[in-house]
Amino acid sequence: xxxxxxxxxxxxxxxxxxxxxxxxxxxxxxxxxxxxxxxxxxxxxxxxxxxxxxxxxxxxxxxxxxxxxxxxxxxxxxxxxxxxxxxxxxxxxxxxxxxxxxxxxxxxxxxxxxxxxxxxxxxxxxxxxxxxxxxxxxxxxxxxxxxxxxxxxxxxxxxxxxxxxxxxxxxxxxxxxxxxxxxxxxxxxxxxxxxxxxxxxxxxxxxxxxxxxxxxxxxxxxxxxxxxxxxxxxxxxxxxxxxxxxxxxxxxxxxxxxxxxxxxxxxxxxxxxxxxxxxxxxxxxxxxxxxxxxxxxxxxxxxxxxxxxxxxxxxxxxxxxxxxxxxxxxxxxxxxxx
Numbered sequence: 001x002x003x004x005x006x007x008x009x010x011x012x013x014x015x016x017x018x019x020x021x022x023x024x025x026x027x028x029x030x031x032x033x034x035x036x037x038x039x040x041x042x043x044x045x046x047x048x049x050x051x052x053x054x055x056x057x058x059x060x061x062x063x064x065x066x067x068x069x070x071x072x073x074x075x076x077x078x079x080x081x082x083x084x085x086x087x088x089x090x091x092x093x094x095x096x097x098x099x100x101x102x103x104x105x106x107x108x109x110x111x112x113x114x115x116x117x118x119x120x121x122x123x124x125x126x127x128x129x130x131x132x133x134x135x136x137x138x139x140x141x142x143x144x145x146x147x148x149x150x151x152x153x154x155x156x157x158x159x160x161x162x163x164x165x166x167x168x169x170x171x172x173x174x175x176x177x178x179x180x181x182x183x184x185x186x187x188x189x190x191x192x193x194x195x196x197x198x199x200x201x202x203x204x205x206x207x208x209x210x211x212x213x214x215x216x217x218x219x220x221x222x223x224x225x226x227x228x229x230x231x232x233x234x235x236x237x238x239x240x241x242x243x244x245x246x247x248x249x250x251x252x253x254x255x256x257x258x259x260x261x262x263x264x265x266x267x268x269x270x271x272x273x274x275x276x277x278x279x280x281x282x283x284x285x286x287x288x289x290x291x292x293x294x295x296x297x298x299x300x301x302x303x304x305x306x307x308x309x310x311x312x313x314x315x316x317x318x319x320x321x322x323x324x325x326x327x328x329x330x331x332x333x334x335x336x337x338x
Contacts, residue, residue: 002107004081006032007318009101009111011088011258012118014042016288016303018071020117023311025078026329029318032081032109034088034101036256038138039146041068042119046144046251050167057301065146077335083107085138091261091284099283113314116270116279116286117307118258126249128159128215136218140225141245145172153177157228157240159215160248166190166198168246173206180208180240182215182230213238218245258290266292277310283317285310 010020013035021031037046041064044053049065056062083103090102091114101109125143127133133141145151145168152175158165161183167190173179181198186209188195201207216231219239228245231237255268264271264280272278274293277285287306289298296302315324 004032004107004109006030006081006109006111008032008113008115008314009034009088009099009109010080011035011114011116012042012288012290013037013040013082013084014117014119014288015044015067015071015300016119016307017042017117018068018075019304020115020287020307020311021075021078021080022071023308024115024314025075026332026334027311027315027324029113029311029314031078032083032111034083034086034103034109036085036087037144038085038142039144040072040082041065041144041146044068045146046125049145050171053300055299055301083109087256089257091257093281093283097283112283112318114284115277115307115310115314116258116284116290117288117303118255118290119288125247125251128247128249130215130218132218135223136220136225136245139223140220140243141218141247143247145246148172148175151176151244154243155241156180156244156246157182157210157242158246158248159183161185161188161190162248162250163190163194164250165246165248166194168248169207170194170197170201173201178208179206180210180242182210182213182228182240184212184214184233186211210238210240215245215247275309276313277306278313283314285314 007030008024010017010031010033013033024031044064045068051064052061054061087104088101089104092100094100098110098112099114151172154176155178156172156176157180158169159182166188169179169181202209213230217229219227228240228242229237269292270279270286272286272291272293279286287310288303
C-alpha cells in the first residue's frame, strides 16, 4: 500500500479544484489532488473544451480548455500531486486529527485538511461493454480530448452521435490522418449546423461515417490498439484499422463515496458555513458547485472565491498557532515568479 502525507487533499481537479491548489499554495499549504477523470479540467475539459465561457473576469471570452490550461499553469509552481482516474473511497479521522483518505487506486493519503471541490460529484465516462477495454485505456482509448494535436496523423475512430462526437469529428478531421465516426443510425443528436457540417465532410471524403454500426470488439498488440471492429444489429462486422478510439457516450455524475462521509447535506450537495467554507466535519471544507449555503450562486467565479475562503480557513488547521500575515499576490509573488 502506498502512503502519502500532505497538508491538504483536494477532491476534484476542475477549475475550482485547480484554483484551490493555487490559493492553498499562496498560504503555504501543500496539496494532493484526486479526480475521477483522467486529466484536469472537470466538466470544462470533458464536456465542452472548445466552447467559449463569457463570465470569467478579465476575459470577455475564453475557451473552456484554455481556462483549464491557464489554471493548471497557475497551480503548477506549488507542485501539486495528482491522482487521476481515482476516487476517495473512504474518509476517517486518525487519533492525531489527520484525515486518512483511502483512494480507489489502493493508495492512502494522510492529510491535515480535506477540501472538496468536486463540482456536481464524481464524473466518469460511460464505458462501452467491450472485452479487454481496460488494457487500452489511456493509450489507445480515451474518453476526452485534451489537445487535438495529440491526434495529429492518427487514425481515429469516434463512437457516438451527440455533440461531443460530432464536434470532435469536425475538429480532428483537420489534424488526423483519418476520422471514422461510428453510430447506430444515420441521424445524429447534435446541433443541426454541426450535423450538416459533418455530413459535408463525409461527402467530401474527409470523414468516414460508419453507420448503422456499433462497437463490437478491439484488436491490438499488448496495450497498443490496431483496429476497432464494429457490427450491425444483424451481426455483420467490419474492421476499422485505427490507432485511437474515442467513445463519446456521455458522462455519469454522482456524489459517489462523498455521500457516505457523514457530512451534513442540503439535498444532493454539502452544506457549508459561507464565512469559512467549513463543512460539519472538523478540517473538511468545500467549494464550488458541490457546496450549498443561502444565496449560493453556481458560477465558476463564485467557486473561485469559495476556494480562496476555504484555503485561508484551512491555514488555521494546517499551521495551528501561526498567524497568517495576509499579503496580496502583487507583494508576495509566487514561487519562481518575477
